[in-house]
Amino acid sequence: MSGKDVYRTPLSRVRNLGSAHSGTMHFWRQRLTSVALIPLSIAFVFIAIAMLGRNHAAALQILGSPLIAITMLLFIGTTVYHMWLGMQVVIEDYVHDELPKILLLMGNTFFCITVALACVYAILQISFGV
């Protein structure tokens, strides 16, 4: 035990949540989003089946209805958060050099936010344009 550890009481360790400085929030949110994605993914598959093969006007009509648009927004938001958490774990597991790891973690965030924003923008444009 190093000298510094002597002054750290169990309470201070708990308050600072150990060396990671965070608790089970990452794990919990991964589970929370995964549970939410079970019904949302099933709904998405049905929406996709309803849309594929239809022409542009019919696709707009389906996506423009509030219930479908809200379901799609929930699906996209939850999916992107879930995959952001998931890819973070994958990067942390396999990339150990500090600089590539930080760059990839940044790239992960940029990618996820861009995908989410693009999808949400498209859905809102369709919804408000109908």
Next chain:
Amino acid sequence: MAETKAPARPLSPHLQIYRPMLTMMMSIVHRITGAGLYFGMLLLAWWLIAAAAGPNSYAKFQWFMETLIGRLVLFGFTWTLIHHMLGGVRHLIWDTGRGFGPVEREWLTLAGLIGSIGLTILIWIVGYLALGGVQ
């Protein structure tokens, strides 16, 4: 604090030392399918942006989806999504501490694999029926 170099220590055994097992393979597949869906979301973004952009962009998206490659990508996306979802359900069951017995864990994993293939085929049959048969 002075820079200290970590002494070389023996490494714990890693993947290549174990006999491949179904639970282990499906755990790896779960991660691969997750990564696949990550980039697969670009397809969804393309679809939605094309729909928002107008009939011409949407026609291009539809043309791609009707090519053989487009169909294969879509079929792959379907299976990947379903497999990752069933794998997720298995992990949620395991999170509660259930299903870890030597029989249950194999059964759960096999059910996920068979279920994902079966459901994917079912979704495509329903999809084709919804579109009025094979075109």
